[in-house]
Amino acid sequence: MQKKEFMPNLYVALTHYPVVDKRGDIIASALTNLDLHDISRAAKTYGVKSFYVITPLSDQKVLAKKIIAHWTEGAGAIYNPDRRSALELIKVKDAIVDVAEDIESIENSYPKIVTTSAQRYPTSIGYADFRGILESGQPHLLIFGTAWGLAESIISEADFVLEPIAGMTGYNHLSVRSAVAIILDRLLGPGK
Amino acid sequence: MQKKEFMPNLYVALTHYPVVDKRGDIIASALTNLDLHDISRAAKTYGVKSFYVITPLSDQKVLAKKIIAHWTEGAGAIYNPDRRSALELIKVKDAIVDVAEDIESIENSYPKIVTTSAQRYPTSIGYADFRGILESGQPHLLIFGTAWGLAESIISEADFVLEPIAGMTGYNHLSVRSAVAIILDRLLGPGK
Numbered sequence: 422m423q424k425k426e427f428m429p430n431l432y433v434a435l436t437h438y439p440v441v442d443k444r445g446d447i448i449a450s451a452l453t454n455l456d457l458h459d460i461s462r463a464a465k466t467y468g469v470k471s472f473y474v475i476t477p478l479s480d481q482k483v484l485a486k487k488i489i490a491h492w493t494e495g496a497g498a499i500y501n502p503d504r505r506s507a508l509e510l511i512k513v514k515d516a517i518v519d520v521a522e523d524i525e526s527i528e529n530s531y532p533k534i535v536t537t538s539a540q541r542y543p544t545s546i547g548y549a550d551f552r553g554i555l556e557s558g559q560p561h562l563l564i565f566g567t568a569w570g571l572a573e574s575i576i577s578e579a580d581f582v583l584e585p586i587a588g589m590t591g592y593n594h595l596s597v598r599s600a601v602a603i604i605l606d607r608l609l610g611p612g613k
Numbered sequence: 614m615q616k617k618e619f620m621p622n623l624y625v626a627l628t629h630y631p632v633v634d635k636r637g638d639i640i641a642s643a644l645t646n647l648d649l650h651d652i653s654r655a656a657k658t659y660g661v662k663s664f665y666v667i668t669p670l671s672d673q674k675v676l677a678k679k680i681i682a683h684w685t686e687g688a689g690a691i692y693n694p695d696r697r698s699a700l701e702l703i704k705v706k707d708a709i710v711d712v713a714e715d716i717e718s719i720e721n722s723y724p725k726i727v728t729t730s731a732q733r734y735p736t737s738i739g740y741a742d743f744r745g746i747l748e749s750g751q752p753h754l755l756i757f758g759t760a761w762g763l764a765e766s767i768i769s770e771a772d773f774v775l776e777p778i779a780g781m782t783g784y785n786h787l788s789v790r791s792a793v794a795i796i797l798d799r800l801l802g803p804g805k
Contacts, residue, residue: 428781443693455647459788466780466787501635503786587803588658589620594695595658596651599794602787603802606795611779 429555429609432532432562433464434473434520435597437481439572450568452481457488459598460565461507467605472510473520473562485513517564517575524560532560536571536579537604539593545584548607554581555608563604565597621747621801624724625656626665626712626756627789629673631764642760644673649680651790652757653699659797664702665712665754677705709756709767716752724752728763728771729796731785737776740799746773747800755796757789 435456438449457474464472474485491497492508514520517534524532535551546554555561563583564571576582586595586603595603627648630641649666656664666677683689684700706712709726716724727743738746747753755775756763768774778787778795787795 455645455788455790459791462784462787463791465784466778466782468781503784506784507786586658586798588660588797589801589803590658590660592654592657592695592698594699595654595794596647596790598647598788598790599651599655602791602794603798605780606778606798607802609781610795610799611781 427556427558428468430528430558430560431469431555431609432471432473432520432524432560433460433469433601434475434517434562434564435460435567435601436475436517436564436571436575437567438475438477439575440566440568441570441572443569445569447572448568449476449478452476452484453567454488456567456598457485457508457511458504460601461510462504463602463605464510465507467609469510469605471512473523474511474513475515475517475520476513477515482513485511489513521562524562528560530560532562533580534578535561535563535581535583536576537563537565537583537600538570538576539585541585542576542582545582547584548604551581551583552608565601567597619748619750620660622720622750622752623661623747623801624663624665624712624716624752624754625652625661625793626667626709626754627652627759627793628667628709628756628763628767629759630667630669631767632758632760633762633764635761637761639764640760641668641670644668644676645759646680648759648790649677649700649703650696652793653702654696655794655797656702657699659801661702661797663704665715666703666705667707667709667712668705669707674705677703681705713754716754720752722752724754725772726770727753727755727773727775728768729755729757729775729792730762730768731777733777734768734774737774739776740796743773743775744800757793759789
């Protein structure tokens, strides 16, 4: 393993609103338990500072907090301390703007917003480029969407859009859990 | 994206037996629905030939086949054709040896067995090395374990062990879904 020369000033968010459904309509999606587990573990592995779970729905916030509490304070914390240290990275917020303001309060600097998409945009940047930007040490918030992806308004307002993950087949339908894992490895893995 | 110069002759398996639990005891683990979805979608993205789900337990085989049928023949196939084309890659088998023999019958050549582990072994090989080996076109079976990982007997009998995924923090507890995604991207992603 090659030694890293910087710790990234990177925050990750998974948003459940505003995202699009199969037809492209804006929806608020439901929480998926394994998203919290898988993405917090990947975030912990790659040194992400916090993993924000965004939903404006009260019952979904209660559910998210219940899952987190089970693994960070409840029986799960004793049963599996490794899971605890991952889920401790999670913060639950109402909206992307609340996340950005939380990061600003921590960093004394408003984060640059970077979105992800399975589509390519004129403003898309590559992984090596974004890694270079991260080496500046400025705070960045990398946002993933659930369901069929982030609403267009979120992508168009972002500072950057990360280029899609291209495999070798043209098939482009990874789960968001897989996409987060691959993107963090491309940005922050050894030897890149 | 850099163009690939070869299609990998690679098969992936997720085994539920023999794997170890938290204490290191050999167990047969239960199926996780999202493993089938996430890993088949990653396999489809990176051009893996088949994704084998291995369990010796009858009820678990019935469950796996029910999930697959829903998305390849049932309502799910109409609702989401992209999911269908991923889940069509799945074959359910009793044991690793049955998978190897199935591949042999397809390829007229017994596959080399490559295991994954969160530990490093004297026989561990790196991603670039394994990618080089894959370019030979010989069939390879890459095996992932559920629960706390593959039983030692499986690892010691394999032709190779792939080196662990190292992030930047020393934390080494990714989900198997994340690990498969990252490893396929390291082996078969563009520009590697």
